[in-house]
Amino acid sequence: MTKKSTISISDEIIAKLNILAMEKENVRSKLAVVAEELRFKARQLAVTAKEKESVRRKLAITAKEKENIRRKLLITAKQLAVTAREKESVRNKLAISAEKLKSFYGTLEKKVFERTKDLEMARVKEEAILLSIGDGLLATDEKGKIILINRTAEKLLGKSSTEVIGKIFSETILIEDGKGSSIKLEKHPVRMALTNATTTTTTTTAGPVYFYVRKDNSKFPVAITVTPVILDGDVIGTIEVFRDITYEREIDKAKTEFVSLASHQLRTPLSTVNWYSEMLLAGTAGELNEKQKKYLEVLYRSNQRMVELVNALLDVSCLELGTFVIEPEATNIIELAQNVIDEQKPQIDSKKIRIKFTPERDIPIMQADPKLLRMVIQNILSNSVKYTEDGGKIDVYLKKDGRTGKSIHIRISDTGYGIPKNQQDKIFTKLFRADNVRNKDTDGTGLGLYIAKSNVENSGGKIWFKSRDTGEHTGTTFYVTLPIDGIKKT
Protein backbone atom coordinates (compact mmCIF):
# COMPACT_ATOMS: atom_id res chain seq x y z
CA MET A 1 0.00 0.00 0.00
CA THR A 2 1.43 3.35 -1.04
CA LYS A 3 1.49 6.43 1.19
CA LYS A 4 -0.68 8.27 -1.19
CA SER A 5 -3.01 5.35 -1.37
CA THR A 6 -2.70 5.21 2.32
CA ILE A 7 -3.38 9.04 2.59
CA SER A 8 -6.18 8.80 0.11
CA ILE A 9 -7.55 5.88 1.94
CA SER A 10 -7.18 7.74 5.25
CA ASP A 11 -8.97 10.83 3.83
CA GLU A 12 -11.73 8.68 2.68
CA ILE A 13 -11.89 7.02 5.93
CA ILE A 14 -11.88 10.42 7.64
CA ALA A 15 -14.62 11.60 5.35
CA LYS A 16 -16.38 8.46 6.00
CA LEU A 17 -15.79 8.84 9.68
CA ASN A 18 -17.12 12.36 9.45
CA ILE A 19 -20.16 11.25 7.79
CA LEU A 20 -20.46 8.57 10.35
CA ALA A 21 -20.01 11.00 13.13
CA MET A 22 -22.58 13.21 11.55
CA GLU A 23 -24.86 10.34 11.21
CA LYS A 24 -24.13 9.36 14.78
CA GLU A 25 -24.94 12.86 15.83
CA ASN A 26 -28.02 12.69 13.85
CA VAL A 27 -28.95 9.47 15.40
CA ARG A 28 -28.00 10.73 18.77
CA SER A 29 -30.10 13.79 18.34
CA LYS A 30 -32.81 11.65 17.06
CA LEU A 31 -32.33 9.39 20.05
CA ALA A 32 -32.37 12.40 22.28
CA VAL A 33 -35.70 13.39 20.77
CA VAL A 34 -36.91 9.87 21.18
CA ALA A 35 -35.56 9.84 24.70
CA GLU A 36 -37.30 13.12 25.31
CA GLU A 37 -40.42 11.69 23.86
CA LEU A 38 -39.88 8.61 25.90
CA ARG A 39 -39.33 10.64 28.99
CA PHE A 40 -42.46 12.58 28.22
CA LYS A 41 -44.27 9.37 27.64
CA ALA A 42 -42.77 7.96 30.79
CA ARG A 43 -43.94 11.02 32.64
CA GLN A 44 -47.28 10.66 31.06
CA LEU A 45 -47.24 7.03 31.95
CA ALA A 46 -46.27 7.86 35.46
CA VAL A 47 -49.17 10.28 35.66
CA THR A 48 -51.43 7.68 34.20
CA ALA A 49 -49.99 5.14 36.55
CA LYS A 50 -50.60 7.53 39.39
CA GLU A 51 -54.11 8.10 38.24
CA LYS A 52 -54.53 4.47 37.71
CA GLU A 53 -53.14 3.83 41.13
CA SER A 54 -55.55 6.35 42.54
CA VAL A 55 -58.34 4.82 40.60
CA ARG A 56 -57.07 1.41 41.61
CA ARG A 57 -56.95 2.60 45.21
CA LYS A 58 -60.38 4.06 44.88
CA LEU A 59 -61.42 0.92 43.25
CA ALA A 60 -59.86 -1.04 46.06
CA ILE A 61 -61.77 0.99 48.57
CA THR A 62 -64.96 0.59 46.57
CA ALA A 63 -64.29 -3.08 46.36
CA LYS A 64 -63.90 -3.23 50.09
CA GLU A 65 -67.09 -1.32 50.56
CA LYS A 66 -68.68 -3.47 48.01
CA GLU A 67 -67.41 -6.45 49.85
CA ASN A 68 -68.81 -5.00 53.03
CA ILE A 69 -72.10 -4.31 51.43
CA ARG A 70 -71.97 -7.66 49.75
CA ARG A 71 -71.36 -9.23 53.16
CA LYS A 72 -74.15 -7.20 54.67
CA LEU A 73 -76.31 -8.04 51.79
CA LEU A 74 -75.36 -11.61 52.22
CA ILE A 75 -76.35 -11.49 55.87
CA THR A 76 -79.55 -9.73 55.02
CA ALA A 77 -80.15 -12.21 52.30
CA LYS A 78 -79.53 -14.99 54.76
CA GLN A 79 -81.88 -13.37 57.20
CA LEU A 80 -84.39 -12.86 54.47
CA ALA A 81 -84.03 -16.44 53.54
CA VAL A 82 -84.73 -17.45 57.13
CA THR A 83 -87.68 -15.08 57.26
CA ALA A 84 -88.82 -16.33 53.95
CA ARG A 85 -88.57 -19.86 55.22
CA GLU A 86 -90.48 -18.90 58.31
CA LYS A 87 -92.96 -17.10 56.18
CA GLU A 88 -93.21 -20.08 53.97
CA SER A 89 -93.82 -22.30 56.95
CA VAL A 90 -96.41 -19.88 58.30
CA ARG A 91 -97.92 -19.62 54.88
CA ASN A 92 -97.99 -23.38 54.69
CA LYS A 93 -99.57 -23.56 58.07
CA LEU A 94 -102.05 -20.90 57.09
CA ALA A 95 -102.78 -22.72 53.95
CA ILE A 96 -103.47 -25.89 55.94
CA SER A 97 -105.62 -23.95 58.40
CA ALA A 98 -107.42 -22.30 55.57
CA GLU A 99 -108.02 -25.68 54.03
CA LYS A 100 -109.23 -27.01 57.34
CA LEU A 101 -111.42 -23.97 57.86
CA LYS A 102 -112.81 -24.34 54.44
CA SER A 103 -113.69 -27.94 55.01
CA PHE A 104 -115.00 -27.14 58.48
CA TYR A 105 -117.06 -24.34 57.08
CA GLY A 106 -118.37 -26.67 54.45
CA THR A 107 -119.36 -29.23 57.07
CA LEU A 108 -120.85 -26.52 59.20
CA GLU A 109 -122.86 -25.17 56.38
CA LYS A 110 -124.07 -28.65 55.58
CA LYS A 111 -124.93 -29.24 59.21
CA VAL A 112 -126.72 -25.91 59.51
CA PHE A 113 -128.61 -26.74 56.39
CA GLU A 114 -129.55 -30.17 57.66
CA ARG A 115 -130.46 -28.85 61.09
CA THR A 116 -132.54 -26.07 59.57
CA LYS A 117 -134.23 -28.63 57.41
CA ASP A 118 -134.85 -30.85 60.45
CA LEU A 119 -136.19 -27.92 62.43
CA GLU A 120 -138.36 -26.86 59.58
CA MET A 121 -139.60 -30.42 59.24
CA ALA A 122 -140.28 -30.59 62.97
CA ARG A 123 -142.08 -27.27 62.85
CA VAL A 124 -144.12 -28.29 59.86
CA LYS A 125 -144.85 -31.61 61.51
CA GLU A 126 -145.87 -29.95 64.77
CA GLU A 127 -148.00 -27.50 62.95
CA ALA A 128 -149.53 -30.30 60.93
CA ILE A 129 -150.24 -32.18 64.15
CA LEU A 130 -151.77 -29.10 65.77
CA LEU A 131 -153.78 -28.25 62.74
CA SER A 132 -155.02 -31.82 62.33
CA ILE A 133 -156.28 -32.30 65.91
CA GLY A 134 -159.82 -33.61 65.80
CA ASP A 135 -161.06 -31.02 68.28
CA GLY A 136 -161.20 -27.32 67.56
CA LEU A 137 -157.96 -25.62 68.57
CA LEU A 138 -157.28 -21.91 68.93
CA ALA A 139 -154.27 -20.19 70.40
CA THR A 140 -154.00 -16.57 71.43
CA ASP A 141 -151.21 -14.30 72.59
CA GLU A 142 -151.23 -12.54 75.97
CA LYS A 143 -153.58 -9.87 74.65
CA GLY A 144 -156.14 -12.40 73.45
CA LYS A 145 -155.24 -12.05 69.78
CA ILE A 146 -155.67 -15.23 67.79
CA ILE A 147 -152.36 -16.61 66.60
CA LEU A 148 -153.38 -20.09 65.52
CA ILE A 149 -156.52 -21.88 64.44
CA ASN A 150 -156.64 -25.48 63.31
CA ARG A 151 -158.69 -26.99 60.53
CA THR A 152 -161.34 -28.48 62.81
CA ALA A 153 -161.90 -25.08 64.41
CA GLU A 154 -162.12 -23.46 60.99
CA LYS A 155 -164.67 -26.06 59.94
CA LEU A 156 -166.71 -25.84 63.16
CA LEU A 157 -166.81 -22.06 63.17
CA GLY A 158 -167.12 -21.69 59.42
CA LYS A 159 -164.28 -19.17 59.48
CA SER A 160 -160.92 -19.38 57.76
CA SER A 161 -157.62 -18.72 59.46
CA THR A 162 -157.03 -15.58 57.38
CA GLU A 163 -160.26 -14.15 58.73
CA VAL A 164 -159.44 -14.64 62.40
CA ILE A 165 -155.66 -14.60 62.86
CA GLY A 166 -154.47 -11.37 64.45
CA LYS A 167 -157.95 -10.47 65.66
CA ILE A 168 -159.06 -10.29 69.29
CA PHE A 169 -160.66 -13.63 70.17
CA SER A 170 -163.63 -12.31 72.12
CA GLU A 171 -164.51 -9.88 69.33
CA THR A 172 -164.15 -12.36 66.50
CA ILE A 173 -165.70 -15.55 67.83
CA LEU A 174 -168.99 -14.93 69.57
CA ILE A 175 -170.28 -17.01 72.47
CA GLU A 176 -173.91 -17.09 73.52
CA ASP A 177 -175.84 -18.77 76.28
CA GLY A 178 -178.85 -21.00 75.70
CA LYS A 179 -181.15 -17.98 75.48
CA GLY A 180 -179.18 -16.36 72.70
CA SER A 181 -177.61 -13.53 74.67
CA SER A 182 -173.90 -12.89 74.37
CA ILE A 183 -171.62 -13.99 77.16
CA LYS A 184 -170.14 -11.08 79.10
CA LEU A 185 -166.52 -10.34 78.32
CA GLU A 186 -165.35 -11.19 81.85
CA LYS A 187 -167.07 -14.57 81.56
CA HIS A 188 -165.37 -15.30 78.25
CA PRO A 189 -163.24 -18.42 78.82
CA VAL A 190 -160.16 -16.98 77.09
CA ARG A 191 -160.47 -13.75 79.08
CA MET A 192 -160.86 -15.74 82.29
CA ALA A 193 -157.81 -17.88 81.53
CA LEU A 194 -155.76 -14.73 80.84
CA THR A 195 -156.84 -12.85 83.96
CA ASN A 196 -156.90 -15.74 86.40
CA ALA A 197 -154.03 -17.73 84.87
CA THR A 198 -156.02 -20.88 85.51
CA THR A 199 -157.56 -23.44 83.22
CA THR A 200 -161.14 -22.58 82.43
CA THR A 201 -163.62 -25.23 81.41
CA THR A 202 -167.26 -24.89 80.43
CA THR A 203 -169.72 -27.55 81.41
CA THR A 204 -171.02 -30.04 78.92
CA THR A 205 -174.37 -31.34 80.04
CA ALA A 206 -175.13 -29.96 83.48
CA GLY A 207 -175.66 -26.28 84.04
CA PRO A 208 -175.48 -23.52 81.46
CA VAL A 209 -174.22 -24.54 78.06
CA TYR A 210 -172.29 -22.16 75.84
CA PHE A 211 -172.95 -21.86 72.14
CA TYR A 212 -170.51 -20.76 69.47
CA VAL A 213 -171.92 -18.66 66.68
CA ARG A 214 -170.80 -19.72 63.22
CA LYS A 215 -170.07 -17.33 60.38
CA ASP A 216 -173.56 -17.95 58.98
CA ASN A 217 -175.03 -17.07 62.42
CA SER A 218 -176.08 -20.66 63.15
CA LYS A 219 -175.07 -21.95 66.58
CA PHE A 220 -173.78 -25.12 68.13
CA PRO A 221 -173.40 -26.17 71.78
CA VAL A 222 -169.75 -26.29 72.73
CA ALA A 223 -167.51 -27.66 75.46
CA ILE A 224 -164.52 -25.37 75.91
CA THR A 225 -161.27 -25.80 77.81
CA VAL A 226 -158.89 -22.87 77.84
CA THR A 227 -155.46 -23.28 79.38
CA PRO A 228 -153.14 -20.34 79.98
CA VAL A 229 -149.69 -20.78 78.45
CA ILE A 230 -147.24 -19.88 81.17
CA LEU A 231 -143.56 -19.16 80.56
CA ASP A 232 -141.28 -18.15 83.44
CA GLY A 233 -144.31 -17.35 85.54
CA ASP A 234 -145.90 -15.05 82.99
CA VAL A 235 -149.01 -15.75 81.00
CA ILE A 236 -147.87 -15.44 77.41
CA GLY A 237 -151.08 -16.61 75.82
CA THR A 238 -153.81 -19.20 75.92
CA ILE A 239 -154.64 -22.38 74.12
CA GLU A 240 -158.25 -23.35 73.69
CA VAL A 241 -159.62 -26.75 72.81
CA PHE A 242 -163.30 -27.02 72.02
CA ARG A 243 -165.74 -29.47 70.54
CA ASP A 244 -169.27 -29.55 69.28
CA ILE A 245 -171.42 -31.30 71.89
CA THR A 246 -174.68 -31.50 69.95
CA TYR A 247 -174.47 -35.27 69.83
CA GLU A 248 -173.51 -35.59 73.51
CA ARG A 249 -176.47 -33.48 74.45
CA GLU A 250 -178.79 -35.64 72.38
CA ILE A 251 -177.47 -38.76 74.09
CA ASP A 252 -177.84 -37.04 77.43
CA LYS A 253 -181.44 -36.23 76.67
CA ALA A 254 -182.07 -39.83 75.67
CA LYS A 255 -180.47 -40.99 78.92
CA THR A 256 -182.64 -38.67 80.98
CA GLU A 257 -185.71 -39.97 79.21
CA PHE A 258 -184.55 -43.50 79.86
CA VAL A 259 -184.11 -42.80 83.56
CA SER A 260 -187.59 -41.38 83.92
CA LEU A 261 -189.05 -44.27 82.00
CA ALA A 262 -187.08 -46.82 84.00
CA SER A 263 -188.05 -45.18 87.26
CA HIS A 264 -191.67 -45.47 86.29
CA GLN A 265 -191.48 -49.00 84.96
CA LEU A 266 -189.41 -50.37 87.82
CA ARG A 267 -191.39 -48.71 90.56
CA THR A 268 -194.87 -49.67 89.42
CA PRO A 269 -194.63 -53.40 90.22
CA LEU A 270 -192.78 -52.57 93.42
CA SER A 271 -195.61 -50.27 94.47
CA THR A 272 -198.10 -53.02 93.75
CA VAL A 273 -196.27 -55.55 95.93
CA ASN A 274 -195.85 -52.89 98.60
CA TRP A 275 -199.46 -51.87 98.78
CA TYR A 276 -200.93 -55.37 98.64
CA SER A 277 -198.55 -56.67 101.32
CA GLU A 278 -199.48 -53.66 103.37
CA MET A 279 -203.20 -54.40 103.04
CA LEU A 280 -202.71 -58.05 103.89
CA LEU A 281 -200.57 -57.18 106.92
CA ALA A 282 -203.19 -54.68 108.05
CA GLY A 283 -205.75 -57.46 108.01
CA THR A 284 -207.94 -55.87 105.38
CA ALA A 285 -208.43 -59.28 103.81
CA GLY A 286 -208.96 -61.07 107.09
CA GLU A 287 -206.75 -61.87 110.07
CA LEU A 288 -203.43 -63.62 109.36
CA ASN A 289 -201.84 -66.24 111.58
CA GLU A 290 -198.33 -65.62 112.96
CA LYS A 291 -196.56 -67.67 110.31
CA GLN A 292 -198.44 -65.96 107.47
CA LYS A 293 -197.65 -62.60 109.00
CA LYS A 294 -193.96 -63.48 109.33
CA TYR A 295 -193.66 -64.64 105.74
CA LEU A 296 -195.50 -61.60 104.48
CA GLU A 297 -193.20 -59.34 106.45
CA VAL A 298 -190.21 -60.92 104.75
CA LEU A 299 -191.86 -60.23 101.40
CA TYR A 300 -192.60 -56.69 102.40
CA ARG A 301 -189.10 -55.96 103.72
CA SER A 302 -187.43 -57.46 100.66
CA ASN A 303 -189.63 -55.37 98.47
CA GLN A 304 -188.71 -52.31 100.51
CA ARG A 305 -185.05 -53.09 99.91
CA MET A 306 -185.75 -53.32 96.22
CA VAL A 307 -187.45 -49.92 96.38
CA GLU A 308 -184.40 -48.47 98.11
CA LEU A 309 -182.09 -50.00 95.57
CA VAL A 310 -184.10 -48.60 92.69
CA ASN A 311 -184.12 -45.21 94.38
CA ALA A 312 -180.36 -45.34 94.87
CA LEU A 313 -179.84 -46.34 91.24
CA LEU A 314 -182.06 -43.51 90.11
CA ASP A 315 -180.18 -41.10 92.35
CA VAL A 316 -176.93 -42.26 90.80
CA SER A 317 -178.30 -41.94 87.29
CA CYS A 318 -179.56 -38.46 88.03
CA LEU A 319 -176.23 -37.52 89.59
CA GLU A 320 -174.32 -38.82 86.63
CA LEU A 321 -176.61 -37.20 84.15
CA GLY A 322 -176.55 -34.00 86.09
CA THR A 323 -180.33 -33.90 86.07
CA PHE A 324 -180.57 -33.26 89.79
CA VAL A 325 -182.15 -29.92 90.34
CA ILE A 326 -180.13 -28.42 93.17
CA GLU A 327 -182.35 -26.09 95.15
CA PRO A 328 -180.43 -24.36 97.93
CA GLU A 329 -182.54 -22.86 100.68
CA ALA A 330 -182.05 -21.72 104.25
CA THR A 331 -181.47 -25.00 106.04
CA ASN A 332 -181.12 -25.78 109.70
CA ILE A 333 -178.52 -28.51 109.60
CA ILE A 334 -178.93 -29.35 113.31
CA GLU A 335 -182.61 -30.06 112.83
CA LEU A 336 -181.94 -31.97 109.64
CA ALA A 337 -179.28 -34.16 111.26
CA GLN A 338 -181.55 -34.78 114.23
CA ASN A 339 -184.32 -35.90 111.87
CA VAL A 340 -182.01 -38.32 110.10
CA ILE A 341 -180.90 -39.76 113.43
CA ASP A 342 -184.53 -40.09 114.56
CA GLU A 343 -185.42 -41.90 111.35
CA GLN A 344 -182.75 -44.48 112.01
CA LYS A 345 -183.57 -44.75 115.70
CA PRO A 346 -185.34 -48.12 115.31
CA GLN A 347 -182.21 -49.78 113.85
CA ILE A 348 -179.93 -47.95 116.31
CA ASP A 349 -182.03 -49.08 119.26
CA SER A 350 -182.40 -52.64 118.05
CA LYS A 351 -178.59 -52.94 117.91
CA LYS A 352 -178.25 -51.23 121.30
CA ILE A 353 -175.88 -48.70 119.78
CA ARG A 354 -175.24 -45.61 121.87
CA ILE A 355 -175.48 -42.54 119.72
CA LYS A 356 -174.31 -39.08 120.74
CA PHE A 357 -175.24 -35.97 118.78
CA THR A 358 -173.25 -32.86 119.70
CA PRO A 359 -173.74 -29.82 117.53
CA GLU A 360 -171.78 -26.72 118.53
CA ARG A 361 -173.93 -23.78 119.60
CA ASP A 362 -172.85 -21.30 116.94
CA ILE A 363 -174.00 -23.34 113.93
CA PRO A 364 -175.75 -20.87 111.62
CA ILE A 365 -178.60 -21.50 109.21
CA MET A 366 -176.87 -22.49 105.99
CA GLN A 367 -177.73 -22.34 102.32
CA ALA A 368 -178.07 -25.92 101.16
CA ASP A 369 -180.39 -28.24 99.31
CA PRO A 370 -181.99 -30.17 102.20
CA LYS A 371 -182.68 -33.19 99.95
CA LEU A 372 -179.01 -33.55 99.08
CA LEU A 373 -177.72 -32.71 102.53
CA ARG A 374 -180.10 -35.27 103.99
CA MET A 375 -178.83 -37.90 101.54
CA VAL A 376 -175.24 -37.24 102.62
CA ILE A 377 -175.86 -37.56 106.35
CA GLN A 378 -178.27 -40.46 105.86
CA ASN A 379 -175.83 -42.49 103.80
CA ILE A 380 -172.90 -42.01 106.17
CA LEU A 381 -174.97 -42.60 109.30
CA SER A 382 -176.76 -45.68 107.95
CA ASN A 383 -173.34 -47.16 107.11
CA SER A 384 -172.20 -46.50 110.66
CA VAL A 385 -175.30 -48.20 112.03
CA LYS A 386 -175.07 -51.10 109.62
CA TYR A 387 -171.37 -51.75 110.11
CA THR A 388 -171.11 -51.34 113.89
CA GLU A 389 -171.70 -54.37 116.09
CA ASP A 390 -174.35 -54.44 118.78
CA GLY A 391 -173.49 -52.24 121.75
CA GLY A 392 -171.12 -50.01 119.78
CA LYS A 393 -170.92 -46.23 119.76
CA ILE A 394 -171.66 -43.58 117.13
CA ASP A 395 -170.74 -39.92 117.46
CA VAL A 396 -172.26 -37.18 115.32
CA TYR A 397 -170.55 -33.81 115.70
CA LEU A 398 -171.22 -30.50 113.95
CA LYS A 399 -169.14 -27.35 114.09
CA LYS A 400 -168.47 -24.16 112.24
CA ASP A 401 -165.01 -23.77 110.72
CA GLY A 402 -163.03 -21.87 113.33
CA ARG A 403 -160.57 -20.32 110.93
CA THR A 404 -162.69 -19.04 108.06
CA GLY A 405 -166.16 -19.30 109.58
CA LYS A 406 -167.34 -20.05 106.08
CA SER A 407 -167.98 -23.75 106.25
CA ILE A 408 -169.66 -26.37 108.37
CA HIS A 409 -167.83 -29.48 109.48
CA ILE A 410 -169.73 -32.72 109.97
CA ARG A 411 -167.97 -35.58 111.73
CA ILE A 412 -169.57 -38.99 112.09
CA SER A 413 -167.48 -41.61 113.86
CA ASP A 414 -168.26 -45.12 114.90
CA THR A 415 -166.66 -48.08 116.63
CA GLY A 416 -167.50 -50.34 113.71
CA TYR A 417 -165.64 -52.83 111.58
CA GLY A 418 -163.49 -50.24 109.86
CA ILE A 419 -162.46 -50.18 106.21
CA PRO A 420 -159.66 -52.52 105.11
CA LYS A 421 -156.52 -50.51 104.33
CA ASN A 422 -156.07 -52.03 100.87
CA GLN A 423 -159.62 -51.11 99.89
CA GLN A 424 -159.75 -47.60 101.31
CA ASP A 425 -159.02 -45.99 97.97
CA LYS A 426 -162.04 -47.69 96.44
CA ILE A 427 -164.59 -46.90 99.10
CA PHE A 428 -166.23 -44.04 97.18
CA THR A 429 -166.39 -46.07 93.98
CA LYS A 430 -169.82 -46.87 92.63
CA LEU A 431 -171.11 -50.35 93.59
CA PHE A 432 -167.98 -51.09 95.61
CA ARG A 433 -168.39 -52.88 98.91
CA ALA A 434 -165.50 -53.72 101.20
CA ASP A 435 -164.78 -57.41 101.77
CA ASN A 436 -165.16 -57.29 105.54
CA VAL A 437 -168.75 -56.04 105.36
CA ARG A 438 -169.81 -58.15 102.42
CA ASN A 439 -169.24 -61.21 104.57
CA LYS A 440 -171.25 -59.82 107.46
CA ASP A 441 -174.19 -58.11 105.89
CA THR A 442 -175.81 -58.75 102.55
CA ASP A 443 -177.68 -55.49 102.73
CA GLY A 444 -176.24 -52.42 101.15
CA THR A 445 -175.96 -51.38 97.56
CA GLY A 446 -172.44 -50.02 97.31
CA LEU A 447 -173.99 -46.75 96.20
CA GLY A 448 -174.39 -44.79 99.43
CA LEU A 449 -170.91 -43.30 99.71
CA TYR A 450 -170.73 -42.73 95.99
CA ILE A 451 -173.94 -40.70 96.20
CA ALA A 452 -172.71 -38.91 99.34
CA LYS A 453 -169.43 -37.97 97.68
CA SER A 454 -171.13 -36.77 94.51
CA ASN A 455 -173.54 -34.65 96.50
CA VAL A 456 -170.83 -33.16 98.67
CA GLU A 457 -168.65 -32.35 95.70
CA ASN A 458 -171.52 -30.93 93.69
CA SER A 459 -172.14 -28.70 96.69
CA GLY A 460 -168.61 -27.36 96.68
CA GLY A 461 -167.63 -29.37 99.74
CA LYS A 462 -165.23 -32.15 100.66
CA ILE A 463 -165.62 -35.61 102.11
CA TRP A 464 -162.94 -37.91 103.52
CA PHE A 465 -162.47 -40.49 106.23
CA LYS A 466 -160.05 -42.11 108.61
CA SER A 467 -160.18 -45.77 109.40
CA ARG A 468 -157.80 -48.28 110.88
CA ASP A 469 -158.15 -51.87 109.95
CA THR A 470 -155.84 -53.15 112.64
CA GLY A 471 -158.04 -55.63 114.39
CA GLU A 472 -161.76 -55.47 114.82
CA HIS A 473 -163.91 -52.54 115.95
CA THR A 474 -161.34 -49.84 115.41
CA GLY A 475 -164.01 -47.82 113.75
CA THR A 476 -164.30 -45.29 110.99
CA THR A 477 -164.65 -41.52 111.07
CA PHE A 478 -166.15 -39.64 108.17
CA TYR A 479 -165.58 -35.92 107.72
CA VAL A 480 -167.62 -33.59 105.54
CA THR A 481 -167.16 -29.88 105.04
CA LEU A 482 -169.76 -27.81 103.25
CA PRO A 483 -169.82 -24.09 102.43
CA ILE A 484 -172.25 -22.14 104.63
CA ASP A 485 -173.20 -19.66 101.94
CA GLY A 486 -174.63 -22.28 99.73
CA ILE A 487 -174.37 -25.17 97.43
CA LYS A 488 -173.11 -23.70 94.26
CA LYS A 489 -175.24 -24.50 91.25
CA THR A 490 -173.63 -26.91 88.87
Added chain:
Amino acid sequence: MEKLKTILVVEDEKNLRDALVDMLLLENFITLEARNGKEGVTVALSRHPDLILLDLIMPEMDGMTVLKKVRADRWGATVPIIILTNLSATKERQVEDMEEHKLVHYLIKSDWKLYDVIREIKKILKISND
Protein backbone atom coordinates in the same frame (compact mmCIF):
# COMPACT_ATOMS: atom_id res chain seq x y z
CA MET B 1 -222.84 -37.56 110.26
CA GLU B 2 -220.38 -36.04 107.85
CA LYS B 3 -221.13 -36.22 104.16
CA LEU B 4 -219.04 -38.91 102.47
CA LYS B 5 -216.23 -37.57 100.31
CA THR B 6 -215.77 -38.64 96.71
CA ILE B 7 -212.30 -39.45 95.43
CA LEU B 8 -211.45 -39.84 91.75
CA VAL B 9 -208.61 -42.28 91.07
CA VAL B 10 -206.98 -41.66 87.68
CA GLU B 11 -204.57 -44.58 87.24
CA ASP B 12 -203.89 -46.80 84.26
CA GLU B 13 -202.31 -49.63 86.26
CA LYS B 14 -205.26 -51.81 87.28
CA ASN B 15 -203.56 -53.42 90.29
CA LEU B 16 -202.67 -50.08 91.80
CA ARG B 17 -206.07 -48.60 91.01
CA ASP B 18 -207.79 -51.58 92.66
CA ALA B 19 -205.61 -51.32 95.76
CA LEU B 20 -206.34 -47.62 96.11
CA VAL B 21 -210.06 -48.09 95.54
CA ASP B 22 -210.26 -50.97 98.03
CA MET B 23 -208.49 -48.95 100.69
CA LEU B 24 -210.58 -45.85 100.03
CA LEU B 25 -213.77 -47.89 100.29
CA LEU B 26 -212.55 -49.36 103.55
CA GLU B 27 -211.96 -45.86 104.78
CA ASN B 28 -215.50 -44.83 103.88
CA PHE B 29 -214.84 -42.84 100.77
CA ILE B 30 -216.92 -42.90 97.64
CA THR B 31 -214.70 -43.72 94.70
CA LEU B 32 -214.65 -42.90 91.02
CA GLU B 33 -212.25 -44.57 88.62
CA ALA B 34 -210.61 -43.52 85.38
CA ARG B 35 -208.28 -45.78 83.36
CA ASN B 36 -206.48 -43.03 81.53
CA GLY B 37 -206.13 -39.27 81.37
CA LYS B 38 -208.91 -38.70 78.90
CA GLU B 39 -211.42 -40.60 81.06
CA GLY B 40 -210.06 -38.76 84.04
CA VAL B 41 -210.90 -35.33 82.62
CA THR B 42 -214.39 -36.46 81.57
CA VAL B 43 -215.21 -37.98 84.96
CA ALA B 44 -213.70 -35.11 86.89
CA LEU B 45 -215.58 -32.40 85.02
CA SER B 46 -218.91 -34.28 85.07
CA ARG B 47 -218.84 -35.64 88.63
CA HIS B 48 -216.87 -32.98 90.52
CA PRO B 49 -215.10 -35.23 93.06
CA ASP B 50 -213.75 -33.79 96.33
CA LEU B 51 -210.21 -34.83 95.50
CA ILE B 52 -208.34 -36.32 92.55
CA LEU B 53 -205.54 -38.87 92.76
CA LEU B 54 -203.66 -38.43 89.51
CA ASP B 55 -201.04 -40.64 87.89
CA LEU B 56 -198.64 -38.97 85.45
CA ILE B 57 -197.63 -41.48 82.84
CA MET B 58 -200.79 -42.83 81.23
CA PRO B 59 -201.99 -43.73 77.77
CA GLU B 60 -204.36 -41.48 75.81
CA MET B 61 -203.56 -38.39 77.86
CA ASP B 62 -200.81 -37.86 80.42
CA GLY B 63 -201.37 -36.56 83.92
CA MET B 64 -199.92 -33.11 83.25
CA THR B 65 -202.44 -32.50 80.50
CA VAL B 66 -205.24 -33.72 82.79
CA LEU B 67 -204.03 -31.27 85.43
CA LYS B 68 -204.09 -28.36 82.97
CA LYS B 69 -207.51 -29.25 81.62
CA VAL B 70 -209.04 -29.62 85.09
CA ARG B 71 -207.43 -26.38 86.29
CA ALA B 72 -208.83 -24.54 83.27
CA ASP B 73 -212.35 -25.37 84.48
CA ARG B 74 -214.08 -23.04 86.97
CA TRP B 75 -214.85 -25.84 89.39
CA GLY B 76 -211.54 -27.57 88.71
CA ALA B 77 -209.43 -24.50 89.54
CA THR B 78 -209.56 -25.24 93.25
CA VAL B 79 -210.10 -28.99 93.58
CA PRO B 80 -207.26 -30.64 95.57
CA ILE B 81 -205.14 -32.87 93.38
CA ILE B 82 -202.55 -35.37 94.53
CA ILE B 83 -200.11 -36.40 91.86
CA LEU B 84 -199.33 -39.99 92.71
CA THR B 85 -196.58 -41.15 90.45
CA ASN B 86 -193.43 -43.13 90.27
CA LEU B 87 -191.75 -40.52 88.19
CA SER B 88 -189.09 -38.65 90.12
CA ALA B 89 -189.70 -34.94 89.89
CA THR B 90 -186.36 -34.25 88.33
CA LYS B 91 -187.43 -32.54 85.18
CA GLU B 92 -187.48 -28.81 85.67
CA ARG B 93 -190.49 -28.41 83.43
CA GLN B 94 -192.61 -30.56 85.68
CA VAL B 95 -191.57 -28.65 88.75
CA GLU B 96 -192.54 -25.41 87.02
CA ASP B 97 -195.89 -26.86 86.02
CA MET B 98 -196.58 -27.83 89.55
CA GLU B 99 -195.75 -24.41 90.84
CA GLU B 100 -198.17 -22.85 88.38
CA HIS B 101 -201.02 -25.13 89.41
CA LYS B 102 -201.55 -24.65 93.08
CA LEU B 103 -203.05 -27.18 95.46
CA VAL B 104 -201.01 -29.97 93.94
CA HIS B 105 -199.35 -32.57 96.12
CA TYR B 106 -196.64 -34.72 94.71
CA LEU B 107 -196.14 -38.21 96.11
CA ILE B 108 -193.88 -40.98 94.87
CA LYS B 109 -195.91 -44.19 94.92
CA SER B 110 -193.16 -46.60 95.81
CA ASP B 111 -191.98 -44.38 98.66
CA TRP B 112 -195.42 -44.05 100.20
CA LYS B 113 -197.35 -46.59 102.17
CA LEU B 114 -200.96 -46.95 101.20
CA TYR B 115 -201.97 -45.89 104.69
CA ASP B 116 -199.86 -42.77 104.42
CA VAL B 117 -201.57 -41.89 101.16
CA ILE B 118 -204.95 -42.25 102.91
CA ARG B 119 -203.67 -40.13 105.80
CA GLU B 120 -202.53 -37.46 103.35
CA ILE B 121 -205.97 -37.45 101.69
CA LYS B 122 -207.66 -37.08 105.06
CA LYS B 123 -205.30 -34.27 105.99
CA ILE B 124 -206.05 -32.37 102.79
CA LEU B 125 -209.80 -32.90 103.17
CA LYS B 126 -209.56 -32.08 106.87
CA ILE B 127 -211.09 -35.37 107.91
CA SER B 128 -210.12 -36.36 111.44
CA ASN B 129 -208.11 -39.54 111.64
CA ASP B 130 -209.72 -41.99 113.96
